[in-house]
Amino acid sequence: MQVILLERVAKLGQMGETVKVRDGFARNYLLPLGKALRANEANKKRFEAERATLEARNLERKSEAQTVAEQLDGKSFIVVRSAGETGQLYGSVAARDIVETLAAEGFNIGRNQVDLNNPIKTIGLHDVVLHLHAEVEIKIQMNVARSAEEADRQLKGESLTSADAIYGVDEDALKPEDFFNPEAEYEAEEE
Numbered sequence: 001m002q003v004i005l006l007e008r009v010a011k012l013g014q015m016g017e018t019v020k021v022r023d024g025f026a027r028n029y030l031l032p033l034g035k036a037l038r039a040n041e042a043n044k045k046r047f048e049a050e051r052a053t054l055e056a057r058n059l060e061r062k063s064e065a066q067t068v069a070e071q072l073d074g075k076s077f078i079v080v081r082s083a084g085e086t087g088q089l090y091g092s093v094a095a096r097d098i099v100e101t102l103a104a105e106g107f108n109i110g111r112n113q114v115d116l117n118n119p120i121k122t123i124g125l126h127d128v129v130l131h132l133h134a135e136v137e138i139k140i141q142m143n144v145a146r147s148a149e150e151a152d153r154q155l156k157g158e159s160l161t162s163a164d165a166i167y168g169v170d171e172d173a174l175k176p177e178d179f180f181n182p183e184a185e186y187e188a189e190e191e
Contacts, residue, residue, distance in 0.1 A: 001026045002039035004047050007058055008134040009035055015058060016051065065133035068107065072130070076141040077101050078151040083123050092119035093144055098128060101142075120144055125154060 001023045005013050009030070013019045018039045021030065030036035037043040047054075079101055082090045095114040102109045115129040126142045145151035 003030055003036035004039050004043060005030075005036050006047070006054055007035055010131075010134055015054065016047065062133050062135055065136040068109075068132055069136050069138040072107065072138050072140055076125075076143050076155070077105065078143045078145065078148060080147060080151070081123070081144060083146050087123045089121050089123065089144070092121045093126075093142065094119040098142060123150070123154070 002018055002020055003026050005015055005017050005019060008014050012021070021036075026036065026038075031038070037047060077098075079093050079097060081093065084090070095111050095116045098114050098116065099109055099111050109130060109132070113131050115131055120126050120142065123144050123146065126144060127139050128142050130138050130140060132138060143151045143154055145154055
């Protein structure tokens with residue numbers, strides 16, 4: 001299907017271009033979201049008549065996205081989650097969690113603007129890309145930790161995936177005697 005793009009669409013084209021796309025992509029995404037019009041003579045005339053308005057609206061959206069990007073630039077956000085000793089999270093941090101964390105800090109970001117191919121499943125510092133506009137993209141850092149104190153330690157470059165880092169215990173120096181007393185007598189329960 002031939003469509004006229006009403007705004008820039010990543011990996012497809014710029015505003016005003018006539019491109020050929022698959023029918024389902026046009027019917028289910030581009031047309032309902034107002035990103036494109038079917039390519040026919042009436043719609044071409046309509047686009048040319050509305051071109052100045054569309055370009056002004058696009059420029060306004062881009063400037064708003066640039067403002068938000070400048071505020072987010074270089075920021076790190078802490079997400080506290082339960083995790084095992086190896087650093088594996090008991091749950092995961094998905095796009096929804098990132099949106100909630102940003103909302104708590106006062107940033108209104110949509111879930112579809114978070115570029116997270118796979119959910120975060122380990123503690124540590126993770127870079128996340130946000131697509132605020134078709135032409136504005138920013139990278140933020142998510143600091144996933146078990147507590148706020150651990151998040152501060154992670155920011156300083158400390159690895160928190162060993163017992164030494166978590167509890168202050170040297171795993172290599174541990175002996176069996178540290179866990180049980182071999183000389184203790186155990187009484188068998190009689191029924």
